Amino acid sequence: xxxxxxxxxxxxxxxxxxxxxxxxxxxxxxxxxxxxxxxxxxxxxxxxxxxxxxxxxxxxxxxxxxxxxxxxxxxxxxxxxxxxxxxxxxxxxxxxxxxxxxxxxxxxxxxxxxxxxxxxxxxxxxxxxxxxxxxxxxxxxxxxxxxxxxxxxxxxxxxxxxxxxxxxxxxxxxxxxxxxxxxxxxxxxxxxxxxxxxxxxxxxxxxxxxxxxxxxxxxxxxxxxxxxxxxxxxxxxxxxxxxxxxxxxxxxxxxxxxxxxxxxxxxxxxxxx
Numbered sequence: 001x002x003x004x005x006x007x008x009x010x011x012x013x014x015x016x017x018x019x020x021x022x023x024x025x026x027x028x029x030x031x032x033x034x035x036x037x038x039x040x041x042x043x044x045x046x047x048x049x050x051x052x053x054x055x056x057x058x059x060x061x062x063x064x065x066x067x068x069x070x071x072x073x074x075x076x077x078x079x080x081x082x083x084x085x086x087x088x089x090x091x092x093x094x095x096x097x098x099x100x101x102x103x104x105x106x107x108x109x110x111x112x113x114x115x116x117x118x119x120x121x122x123x124x125x126x127x128x129x130x131x132x133x134x135x136x137x138x139x140x141x142x143x144x145x146x147x148x149x150x151x152x153x154x155x156x157x158x159x160x161x162x163x164x165x166x167x168x169x170x171x172x173x174x175x176x177x178x179x180x181x182x183x184x185x186x187x188x189x190x191x192x193x194x195x196x197x198x199x200x201x202x203x204x205x206x207x208x209x210x211x212x213x214x215x216x217x218x219x220x221x222x223x224x225x226x227x228x229x230x231x232x233x234x235x236x237x238x239x240x241x242x243x244x245x246x247x248x249x250x251x252x253x254x255x256x257x258x259x260x261x262x263x264x265x266x267x268x269x270x271x272x273x
Contacts, residue, residue, distance in 0.1 A: 003063060005181050009192030012059030016196035019051040033090055038204060039164065046089050048201060049212030052193045053082035056219055059189025066184040069133045070226045074186035077128035077222045081156050082215025084120030088113045089209045118157075121214055125153030128222050144230070147237055152221035154240035159217030160210055161247050166270050167202040168256075169213050170194050176220040183227035186219045202269045 003011070023031075023045075034046040060066075060074045092113035126149035136144050155176065163169035173194045180187040194216060200206040208216065224236055256262040 003065060005188045008059050008063045008188040009181070009195070011062050012055050012189045012192030013196040015058040016052055016055035016193045019055055020197065020200070023047040023051055038207065040204070042204060044204060045206045046209035046211065048197050048206035049089065049209040049215070050082070050086060052197045052208065052212050053078055053215035055193035055196065056186070056189045056216060059192055060186050060219070063189060067133055069131050070185050073128040073131035073226065074219050074222045076131060077124050077152055077218035078186070078215045080124035080127070081121045081218035082211050084117045085160070085210035085212070085214035088117045089211050092210070117210065117214070121156050121218065122149070122153045124218060125149040125156070125221070128152050128218070129225060132226055148225040148233065151225050151233060151237045151240060152218055154237070154244055155221030155224065156214045156217035158240055158243045159220070160213035161252060163208050163213040164253055165266060166204045166207070167198060168266055169208050170198050170201050171265070173216045173220050177223055180223045180227040183223070185223040185226040187223040187227070190216055190219045190223065198269070203271055
């Protein structure tokens with residue numbers, strides 16, 4: 001008998017706690033590449049990203065109740081998206097922002113780290129979607145794979161766009177993952193790893209960074225693609241596409257700040273300043 005949903009979440013949470021402790025004990029010179037300052041100018045570490053992605057992957061691989069193809073899809077989505085996110089975290093520059101900025105740079109012959117990340121996350125989303133088990137065939141199957149690939153990659157990018165304030169991206173990942181925890185997919189593993197990292201994230205000591213936001217976001221997107229029926233997947237895709245397009249025009253931080261309900265949710269769990 002395989003693990004239940006709670007057992008998977010506990011394994012991921014335990015792995016995250018152990019990895020976080022190991023990361024804290026790394027020599028200072030090994031932690032320095034992950035050191036950043038947050039929006040307040042305070043020190044913060046990006047090590048939360050690789051810790052949570054690795055912990056979620058541990059839960060995915062331990063979840064023997066989930067179909068093998070779903071586990072493989074989640075592993076590909078999380079590992080590849082997390083890896084290209086880590087590349088952008090460690091080697092990226094801020095010379096271009098957003099899809100438009102990276103596309104404009106490509107037109108000038110500049111391959112930005114963000115463009116590499118976008119391509120990597122997109123490829124990971126398509127590969128994961130192709131791995132998911134399906135009943136459709138022929139052209140319907142091709143359409144489903146493309147749509148689910150876009151859902152997975154788009155979800156990863158939306159989570160990344162939210163990683164600007166303590167706990168914001170982690171809350172988004174949790175909100176996406178918890179409703180599909182009962183299904184045999186990566187939702188429980190993602191929720192467990194994110195919950196374990198939440199205290200440090202909310203306190204402003206660490207943040208997911210591109211590695212964590214893209215990796216966990218891609219796995220959360222895979223959980224949605226694996227669990228939802230086609231009409232709900234298309235609805236989720238429409239929402240994800242809309243948010244990605246809106247991000248080119250508006251600041252999510254300003255929208256949240258100016259909406260009392262969103263602001264209250266955003267600030268929940270953070271220690272008073």
